[in-house]
Amino acid sequence: MDKELMKKVAGQEAVKYIKDGMTVGLGTGSTVKYLLDALGERVAKEGLRIIGVPTSNRSAKRARDLGIDVKSIDDVDHIDLTIDGADQIDENFQGIKGGGVAHLREKIVAINSDRNIWIVDATKMAKNLGSFPLPLEVTPYGSTHLFKRLDDMGYHPTFRTNAKGGHVLTHADNYIIDLNLGYIEHPHELETILNNMTGIVEHGLFLDVVDMVIVGYEDHSETFDAKRK
Numbered sequence: 001m002d003k004e005l006m007k008k009v010a011g012q013e014a015v016k017y018i019k020d021g022m023t024v025g026l027g028t029g030s031t032v033k034y035l036l037d038a039l040g041e042r043v044a045k046e047g048l049r050i051i052g053v054p055t056s057n058r059s060a061k062r063a064r065d066l067g068i069d070v071k072s073i074d075d076v077d078h079i080d081l082t083i084d085g086a087d088q089i090d091e092n093f094q095g096i097k098g099g100g101v102a103h104l105r106e107k108i109v110a111i112n113s114d115r116n117i118w119i120v121d122a123t124k125m126a127k128n129l130g131s132f133p134l135p136l137e138v139t140p141y142g143s144t145h146l147f148k149r150l151d152d153m154g155y156h157p158t159f160r161t162n163a164k165g166g167h168v169l170t171h172a173d174n175y176i177i178d179l180n181l182g183y184i185e186h187p188h189e190l191e192t193i194l195n196n197m198t199g200i201v202e203h204g205l206f207l208d209v210v211d212m213v214i215v216g217y218e219d220h221s222e223t224f225d226a227k228r229k
């Protein structure tokens, strides 16, 4: 199974939805990298005029390197379409994001977009959410106490660390706690609980957000209308 090829297929399919004059949210991750490559090619060949709103410093740099104009979300008045990756998508098109530490910006861009498309390789599709650990962006201040509370609640938290054993830091210099849940039976109930916990800046549950999902296989892609279930 060639996962890179599957990601590339999804990224190349998604670029077709970008039209001249659009303001486009640019997600983060290894699948979005293929979207950016394909978009850069269209900008160069077709003279496509778009404004990209990147969700991470990584995507901003790559977009600029490819000749794509980028602006901060606060410098645009609206976003027509956002294309982003995801870590896991269930059969109701609910998702987990944040494996790449960018879910706070990704969620802000997503909820301010007219439409959202997710691009994934086929291995990301699952019956239920939860086998992929659920990322939480948390404030460093008080994070050991928050960690203990999450542990007491049975959520099996782990701090995300780097190769040197230090905390992985987000764009806002916050920490990441991953919840090793295994199976999320009621995503909306969990969302409400996490929304109400002080110290959690944002969680990686993206519920009722996506409009279209493009799943890449090695030799074709499948497109799902996520709002028509």
Ligand SMILES: O=C(CO)[C@H](O)[C@H](O)COP(=O)(O)O
Binding pocket: 027, 028, 029, 030, 031, 032, 084, 085, 086, 087, 096, 097, 098, 099, 100, 101, 102, 103, 106
């Ligand atoms: O949520 C994300 C970053 O925070 C990414 O969209 C997600 O991790 C998917 O990344 P990849 O395409 O590399 O698997």
